[in-house]
Amino acid sequence: MTTLRAFTCDDLFRFNNINLDPLTETYGIPFYLQYLAHWPEYFIVAEAPGGELMGYSEWWVIPKVLMLCMFTVMGKAEGSVAREEWHGHVTALSVAPEFRRLGLAAKLMELLEEISEKKGGFFVDLFVRVSNQVAVNMYKQLGYSVYRTVLEYYSASSGEPDEDAYDMRKALSRDTEKKSVIPLPHPVRPEDIE
Numbered sequence: 001m002t003t004l005r006a007f008t009c010d011d012l013f014r015f016n017n018i019n020l021d022p023l024t025e026t027y028g029i030p031f032y033l034q035y036l037a038h039w040p041e042y043f044i045v046a047e048a049p050g051g052e053l054m055g056y057s058e059w060w061v062i063p064k065v066l067m068l069c070m071f072t073v074m075g076k077a078e079g080s081v082a083r084e085e086w087h088g089h090v091t092a093l094s095v096a097p098e099f100r101r102l103g104l105a106a107k108l109m110e111l112l113e114e115i116s117e118k119k120g121g122f123f124v125d126l127f128v129r130v131s132n133q134v135a136v137n138m139y140k141q142l143g144y145s146v147y148r149t150v151l152e153y154y155s156a157s158s159g160e161p162d163e164d165a166y167d168m169r170k171a172l173s174r175d176t177e178k179k180s181v182i183p184l185p186h187p188v189r190p191e192d193i194e
Contacts, residue, residue, distance in 0.1 A: 002104070004111075007036060007043035015045075024094040025154075032074075035091075039076050042115065046104060075112055077119050084179065085194075087172075088116030090126035109142055113172065121172050123180035127165040129154055136166060144168040148184040150193065167193075 012032055036043050074092045079085035090112060095104050109124075116124050127150065128135050136146075146166045153165035164187070171178045 002049075003047045004044055005047060006040065007045045009033070009036065011045050025092055027092075035074055035076070042075055042112075044108075044111070046108070048099065077116065077121060079122075079194075081120070084122050084175065086119075087121045087180070088112055088119065088124040090124065093126070105138060106142060109139075113170070117172050117174075120174060122175040123169045123171050125167060125169045127153060127167055130164045130166055136168070139168050142170070144170045145181055146183060147181060149187040151187050151189050153190050 012029055075088060075090045077086065077088055079087050090109070093105055093108060113124055124144075125147065126139065126144070128139065130136075130149070145168065147169040148167045150165045150167055152162035154163040156162050169181045171181045175181075
């Protein structure tokens with residue numbers, strides 16, 4: 001049975017099996033500690049019966065970010081209520097290869113969406129590599145749509161060109177007119193994102 005529990009500092013030394021995936025963005029320890037200190041309720045870990053981490057995700061409702069391990073999600077909340085931009089943002093969602101295709105990512109996203117609803121968010125958003133069609137298709141199955149393309153969002157390594165990202169969104173119940181998910185007609189650059 002999978003256990004969801006609060007992320008602890010010790011988990012930083014246990015989630016390499018999740019974090020070393022080539023499609024997973026990794027961050028320095030201070031970044032994770034910042035989330036743990038500021039948004040502990042959004043920092044959750046999924047643990048397998050044997051104690052191994054299955055994945056993680058990061059989220060905020062800042063209206064932006066969420067984090068979980070074995071499978072994890074990391075995020076927070078951010079944005080402006082006045083401009084109807086208060087939202088939950090998924091910073092990272094990752095599931096260890098041996099625990100994929102079990103519905104863990106969908107469960108983490110559902111949890112993040114519930115928290116974002118409780119925080120009064122208008123929508124949940126996330127960024128995903130255009131080339132990561134498995135993830136893009138999964139998010140579409142979960143009700144997300146492409147809001148805009150962000151040119152050269154992901155830095156490349158070893159001389160490769162930078163990669164574009166999709167900013168995908170899912171409207172929450174507070175956005176009764178679904179204004180937050182009306183696609184932009186043209187791509188934007190990272191510096192144009194608030």
